[in-house]
Amino acid sequence: MDKKTKNVRNMTHWPIKTPTVFARRMLATPKSFIREILKVTENPEIISFAGGLPNPGLIDVKGLAQAAADVFASDGRTALQYSTIEGYLPLRRFIADRYKKRLGLAISPDEILITNGSQQCLDLIGKVLIDPGDRIIIERPGYLGAIQVFSLYEPVFVPVNLNAGGMDTAAFESAVSGYDTKLFYGIPNSQNPSGITYSVACRKICAEILKGTNTIIVEDDAYGELHFSGKSLPPIKKYLPDQTILTGSFSKIIAPGMRLGWVCAPRQIMDQLIIAKQASDLHSNYLSQRIASRYLEEADLDVHIGKIRAAYHEQAHAMIDAMQDNLPASVSWSQPEGGMFVWVTLPVGCPAVDVFTEALKKQVAVLPGLPFYVDGGGTDTLRLNFSNATPARITEGVERLSKVIQSFNR
């Protein structure tokens, strides 16, 4: 449609009655299905497995209140003023030091930019790297928030199946070879939505396949600290440091309401991310950066994360045990080693959307897997969140869900 046609079309509908005034990129961007579902499930009577909220009982409210009081008392005027685009240096140093200590990763604070949660990293990466038509390899199923934000930059998504050990590496190799792929986006630790963690072998093979190509890896590590079995595995960035952008978040280990995440990128990419960050919102909330930094000076983060792991372990096992006890053999599910989700595959004749509808009548909310597929698949899948309900409520919810699924199986 050329400018003139578009103009005439707008004129007949003015003032603003149709979406034709909107930029083309908005047509490609899915409205979040989750947002609509979460509105339905705000009723506290409902046992909700639909969302993705951390357990609020594990937020250290007292510790953060004290950190805030300290910041206001010692340096309030500065903490409330404009600040640098990159973010508070002591906070960036903390992140760099923790990478070194925990994973043996050598990252300079200059290669770290503080963002509004790790979701904003994906927007900045999209701005800086994605031209319309660029090819992005994404996990199948893939993180909905990434699909949504990257869609603004009008790429072509190439989904590659996950299996129990991470990427299907044969399919990944086929997707890479012979193409000019701009990005590979993945969540190797406790993936959202599947709960799958890539094996070390899988990480190495992915890195090997991408080595020497033009493809930049976007390694989203929102859940890397939340494993409750096994140990911390090396990020893909360890194998291909110059080709990998690594993102992280304080949302699951401190508090999501402070909207603090970060992106680590090679210097050349960081220079561009900083320009994009300044254009987007000047800098991240400085008061919250100061509060988080003060909190991390005083708190023992390892002890705190230990509590979160223990609680999520208990919640995950309440869910898995109840599924084993109640669900028919025709239903399968992922075995999470961390994170916040279990991924369920339903039997033939039991569509996820109908399970969602019927479960809601029994006051249980589940999330159909469809929006995690860029190719319309996943109609037989559900994502279940275990981090935001007590073990007793989880057991009760799975029992109710089981009855719904069995009613389809007759």
Add this chain to the structure above:
Amino acid sequence: MDKKTKNVRNMTHWPIKTPTVFARRMLATPKSFIREILKVTENPEIISFAGGLPNPGLIDVKGLAQAAADVFASDGRTALQYSTIEGYLPLRRFIADRYKKRLGLAISPDEILITNGSQQCLDLIGKVLIDPGDRIIIERPGYLGAIQVFSLYEPVFVPVNLNAGGMDTAAFESAVSGYDTKLFYGIPNSQNPSGITYSVACRKICAEILKGTNTIIVEDDAYGELHFSGKSLPPIKKYLPDQTILTGSFSKIIAPGMRLGWVCAPRQIMDQLIIAKQASDLHSNYLSQRIASRYLEEADLDVHIGKIRAAYHEQAHAMIDAMQDNLPASVSWSQPEGGMFVWVTLPVGCPAVDVFTEALKKQVAVLPGLPFYVDGGGTDTLRLNFSNATPARITEGVERLSKVIQSFNR
């Protein structure tokens, strides 16, 4: 350059040594000149008129500390959890009520979205409305932050000169008529960088010219509460409510470090802005929204703003008086009725960039006007900020600046 050529070009430079991996939009986006200058002027010995910082002495640190303590004590766990995309409803209600009371504007809280400062409004507007090649009318000189963020969406800028009463309305009419213009972006109150306020007549004429066209008005009102002469003037949104997006900010009236702004838009546009906001960073910092809302319940905002106005009045007049006393008659400047800036036009033979360099040697920092021009003009202009220095330092700084300018005039 087609995909193949681009690919080959990248290959020869891998890993990531050239900007060729970057998206086309980054080539169009200027690196901020101000950022580079501000680094130079961080030395506290320097009297800086170069930045755009609010007076930190006027931030109510005690009041905000108490509000934070109240939020942590009464509802900390919720304030630290994920929240809604749109923002905290009582805060949106406060904004709507204040528009009603102060300007007689009828805006529903549903038409308000809380953003990370008003800079983020411009990014969301760019995402939702601007296709590459779309025409944007912008003031000449225009706000650098808007030029930077809109550039990401690759529009064509059409600058229209400002005069003492606001837009040059004849030039504005010529720029509008016969073209399909997507946006008009302007700052009618105490414009950045010029300090100019549009007269009521100018606002009405601008609205009249745009009425019935497809052009959406983006009315940036970061400084609307900061007028120290005259009274609050009606926003353009009052004349064309369905066609105008109005943005606002708590940065200058509460504290910039909390990064809280908002955008008011007609419902149809708001639906798209909400999708773009969720994709960009899920929602704005909820803890800061709660602290600001609590603060606004307890504080008398009108009394607080009265103090800011009185101080800025004194600071502005220290600058204007020193300019009248010291600068040669060949230099002219704007007469700010509010905001934070004075705009200076230098005589022939006195280039702003050279004044900047020489003034810095005398420990005074000024901002050359060039980056505020999308067409390379303004080489004889300076922006001077008066909100971040004491009246005595302002007088001293202008005296030094005057000597520099006179040295060119010989």
